[in-house]
Amino acid sequence: xxxxxxxxxxxxxxxxxxxxxxxxxxxxxxxxxxxxxxxxxxxxxxxxxxxxxxxxxxxxxxxxxxxxxxxxxxxxxxxxxxxxxxxxxxxxxxxxxxxxxxxxxxxxx
Amino acid sequence: xxxxxxxxxxxxxxxxxxxxxxxxxxxxxxxxxxxxxxxxxxxxxxxxxxxxxxxxxxxxxxxxxxxxxxxxxxxxxxxxxxxxxxxxxxxxxxxxxxxxxxxxxxxxxxxxx
Numbered sequence: 001x002x003x004x005x006x007x008x009x010x011x012x013x014x015x016x017x018x019x020x021x022x023x024x025x026x027x028x029x030x031x032x033x034x035x036x037x038x039x040x041x042x043x044x045x046x047x048x049x050x051x052x053x054x055x056x057x058x059x060x061x062x063x064x065x066x067x068x069x070x071x072x073x074x075x076x077x078x079x080x081x082x083x084x085x086x087x088x089x090x091x092x093x094x095x096x097x098x099x100x101x102x103x104x105x106x107x108x109x
Numbered sequence: 110x111x112x113x114x115x116x117x118x119x120x121x122x123x124x125x126x127x128x129x130x131x132x133x134x135x136x137x138x139x140x141x142x143x144x145x146x147x148x149x150x151x152x153x154x155x156x157x158x159x160x161x162x163x164x165x166x167x168x169x170x171x172x173x174x175x176x177x178x179x180x181x182x183x184x185x186x187x188x189x190x191x192x193x194x195x196x197x198x199x200x201x202x203x204x205x206x207x208x209x210x211x212x213x214x215x216x217x218x219x220x221x222x
Contacts, residue, residue: 032209043215044201049209049210086151086214090208092207096154097154099153104211
């Protein structure tokens with residue numbers, strides 16, 4: 001069975017500090033990994049996908065198959081980054097999108 | 110711009126009542142999903158549909174049913190609401206071949222008293 005683990009419920013950092021939101025997964029095949037974000041009073045939305053290898057709002061995430069991780073990183077946190085972040089995994093055809101339990105990022109001024 | 114709308118933002122119901130949550134999307138997406146979102150538990154899939162009149166159970170279907178009579182509309186039904194169904198309910202949609210890229214509605218916060 002596929003599984004996504006986000007070990008931190010809350011991550012609190014100061015503005016300008018580096019951020020790393022951890023995501024580990026369990027899947028026997030080649031998964032697709034995603035990060036979704038939910039800002040206060042807004043709907044959940046896709047932040048980035050590993051296959052795009054893109055940087056969105058300064059965030060990047062690299063799929064590490066050896067460590068089965070997909071950590072989300074940003075070198076300098078901004079207050080507007082404060083939100084709930086969910087890591088998600090999509091397995092092969094027929095498998096559903098599985099979400100982690102989420103990490104709340106709080107960026108303090 | 111993709112739009113997924115949900116019929117109510119907040120809903121308060123009594124135990125035993127039948128509850129309907131409606132979701133409409135305007136992007137001609139084949140796939141539609143219902144999740145519940147609870148603190149510490151993340152998003153859990155209740156039901157999903159790949160096509161009109163089709164439905165599949167997700168991870169936590171007990172106590173729920175769904176209906177998809179039109180491509181753009183996906184309804185979640187609580188046949189007899191219970192207090193443990195108090196939660197935030199999220200609807201989402203996606204193209205068939207891009208299931209990982211889902212577009213979410215604003216959510217319905219349901220309270221069952």
